[in-house]
Amino acid sequence: MKKESNKIEKIVSLCKRRGFVFPSSEIYGGLGGIYDYGHYGTLLKNNIRDAWWRHMVQLRDDVVGLDSAIFMHPTTWKASGHIDSFDDPQIDCRKCKNRMRADHILESFEISADKTSLEFINTELNKLKESGKLKCESCGSKDLTEAKRFSLMVKSNLGSPTDELKEENVVYLRPETCGGIYLEYKNTLDSTRMKLPFGIAQIGKAFRNEIVARQFVFRTREFEQMELQYFLHPSQMKEKYEMWRNLRWQWYLEYGIDKADIHWYKHEKLAHYATDAYDIEYNFKFLDGFKEIEGIHARGDWDLSQHSKFSGIDLSYFDEVKKEKFIPHIMETSVGLNRLFLMFIDKAYEEEEVDGETRTVLKLDKRLAPIKIAIFPLLKNKPDLVKKAKEIYDNLKQSYMCEFDDNGNIGKRYRRQDEIGTPYCVTVDFETIEKDSSVTVRDRDSMKQDRVKIDELGKYFGENLK
Ligand code: ATP
Secondary structure (H helix, E strand, O other): OOHHHHHHHHHHHHHOOOOOOEEOOOHHHHOOOOEEEEEHHHHHHHHHHHHHHHHHHHHHOOOEEEEEEEEEEOOOHHOOOHHHHHEEEEEOOOOOOOOEEEHHHHOOOOOOOOOOHHHHHHHHHHHHHHOOOOOOOOOOOOOOOOOOEEEEEEEEEOOOOOOOOHHHHHHEEEEEEEEEEHHHHHHHHHHHHOOOEEEEEEEEEEEOOOOOOOHHHOOOOOOEEEEEEEEEEEHHHHHHHHHHHHHHHHHHHHHHOHHHHHHEEEOOOOOOOEEEEEEEEEHHHOEEEEEEEEEEEEEOOHHHHHHHHHHOHHHHHEEEEEEEEEEEEEEEEEEEEHHHHHHHHHHHEEEEEEEEEEEEEEEEOOOOOOEEEEEOOOOOOOOOHHHHHHHHHHHOOOOEEEEEOOOOOHHHHHHHHHHOOOOOOEEEOOOHHHOOOEEEEEEEEOOOEEEEHHHOOOOOOHHHOO
């Protein structure tokens, strides 16, 4: 697979320059694996989030929403197994202190280390060491430590009477959002008219002390997940699992991702409670190829059984018709919002030769574009043009995210909007004022211009920005 290494540099640079993504705390030298989203980044991220919510909740009768807290009772993570085993194998370079994921190193030698023991990992690493192949990814030194387990859980002393982080006063920042869904399963069932099968969807922040977080927003220590937990009778799993796999696949195609750029990865080694697990992987060419974007997993009754056991609260479901009592099984879809953000920018980013110059354009799906319409007066120093353009802007911004720009020549203004993916630019010129109250509407992708009457702009955008 050819690595497009300079594409990621171009994307990172565009994101910073145009205010999509900034490294967090930059004035203090930054904080590894944490990012802030600027104006356009926030808008793009919100539009992706809304596209997911529309598909997963708004258009469905069998899914309801939830926004649970980031902090939960620490026993939540004991019951789920996170405290005992949510970790990654880490090795360090003794020379340059570089940290690496041992499982990722083995995978680069085509040795699968998914859900394997530390003993297996160290045996394989030793074989590579003996053959002289194992080197630090950063400085090339062969002086590496053994692999050891590194917990991904992030600790806090929230609500503790002391600022010491002792085991008994630790509260964790959630490493995934689904924990809150399991804990609110019963409240949701009791407070809505939902019957099995039904789902609870949630979008929110999650935190993981990732060993390596150097791939821009692909892997960060603070990120957002969008998860659906779909509760059902085990006899329904096969059908519903297929249904959700199909629905999620279609969502990617609907928002412009090419079939050739995504594929299914089937987990051969399953967690002990799971019956099936597939990931959708996207071809991040600048990250060496296909990487996980979304997991779609059949989880059995593990989650609710564990929380019943640890809380002492019966989380079983009673089917009134069949008079059957059982712990619901769970089908889950889990996707990282920030990874989707990177995927959509990667897919949209293009450089084209236009009139001997390079135009950088984000060909985003119009529904995801941060700004939908930019409005320009042809000249900044003609009050009539500026007044009319402002009027149009004030009107359109009631319905769409718009931007007014009168700075520089029209060509430069088009380029600025192309770079942030704005699908339409409206220009007020002399014909508008002197002739027929029409404006030019320029299309981002074809760069063609239509002449549209001001009165008809509402209808025009109503049809074109659906
Ligand atoms: P990976 O193998 O990449 O570490 P994972 O298998 O640990 O991911 P899950 O626990 O299944 O990931 O999380 C579900 C989704 O959450 C992932 O598919 C990914 O999109 C997102 N995600 C997980 N960890 C991160 C992270 N550190 N930064 C950004 N997104 C993440």
